[in-house]
Amino acid sequence: MPEGHSVHRIARQFQRNFVGSRVSLSSPQGRFALGASQLDGLEMTDARAVGKQMFLEFDHRVWLRVHLGLYGAWDFSGEIQMDATIASANGRMGQTNQRGTIVDPNVEPSLTPILDSAGENSLHSIGAPRRTRVRMSEQEKETSAPETFPPDPIGQVRVRLLTDTVCADLRGPTACEVLDPQQVDAVIAKLGPDPLLDSSHDAEDRFTAVVRKKATPIGLILMDQNVVSGIGNVYRAELLFRAKLNPYAPGKSLADDTVRALWRDWAHLLKIGVETGQMMTMDDLDGEDYVLAMANRADRHWVYKREGLPCRICGTHITLEEMGARKLYWCPRCQS
Known part of the structure; x- marks a missing residue:
């Protein structure tokens, strides 16, 4: 199960890439079609993590609550901008293109990213273990970086969030629901x-x-x-x-x-x-x-x-x- 640090990193990616933009929401899988229709076309105004839960706020004061649980994961594609405050000593900071190449001018070219062998510090996929997710529907292999944007949905995508430049696909969450502010406060109060x-x-x-x-x-x-x-x-x-x-x-x-x-x-x-x-x-x-x-x-x-x-x-x-x-x-x- 993704622990607190992962969910905070996801929230920061949403802050950098989605907050302030109007977002198209859909449910390729169909299980979140009603919720997606309530949020589709609204501007994202906030993204925050509390422990293992994430809350995305949209205008008209409606929220999307996501709890990844054991099998949930977010997959990002497009012109991903990493939060500027996340900069380790190995130079992992900044923007990646669709191939995952670091192109941020603030990072010294000599600083080669130290990538985890299991992809734990990936900017593109955060969540459940790689062996249980992002499979081709009938092929036991990982997907590669998309050639076009936005990429076709792969697997059971519960909800897709899309702007002109960035796409985020959610698979396998324990919770994915639309809440009003009072309901959000009630959830957080229990944590x-x-x-x-x-x-x-x-x-x-x-x-x-x-x-x-x-x-x-x-x-x-x-x-x-x-x-x-x-x-x-x-x-x-x-x-x-x-x-x-x-x-x-x-x-x-x-x-x-x-x-x-x-x-x-x-x-x-x-x-x-x-x-x-x-x-x-x-x-x-x-x-x-x-x-x-x-x-x-x-x-x-x-x-x-x-x-x-x-x-x-x-x-x-x-x-x-x-x-x-x-x-x-x-x-x-x-x-x-």
Whole structure:
């Protein structure tokens, strides 16, 4: 499931490419035909992410809410402009043409993008794993960059958003619905704080107070979107390892300073994820180690997907268990 950093990156792409433009909406699949007709031809006025959910506002104060869930993904084509604030040290910033070539004059030509082997930091496709999406209808192969604009819809496109220069196709979301402002407020009110939207002491206090009242294991609490927004399976495992916390420790057993440190580390890792497009949780790497980590997930996580391998700190084999119907990766020694 796409985690908070991915949804914030999607929202920023909509801010840069769609906000301020009149947008044509359609539902090639047909399942969102009524909703698309309500929004078709309206100007997009805002795009925001709260944790794993995204909200697109159109004039007449109507909103499109999207929750990608496990299988949802956005695919962009056309003259994509990346948000100017997303600029990592490897030069990944700016405009791409339909072939995906970086053409932004603000980026040094000598800075070659470090692309993730699984396409995690792609500007063109953000969402579910590549192996489960963007298939030709009867062919088991990935699609290539479109030759014409807009490209023909491929697969089960729930909704297409189109301007004169950019196209965004949504496939497989858990939620895709039109809401009024009161309904949007009601959805957001149920969500826990998102440090990228609110880094205040009040947000930290809210998170800390809720965690320290719960007898629930901290490994489950961090996945509860009503407690904190945006954390998924990868960040859960990595945050707990970085804090040297046993996933089964009840929230109410944790010291106040420990819970506050978790919140601050989540804010830190979320910012890195938005800037790089990757869940980079080994954040002290330099030189060749950083290049390898940017290119390959196996080189940028402490415990996630490392079951059976020695812990990078103590050498104990990383354990894989199930918690809350999701895979849990942790080190029994470092996190004892």
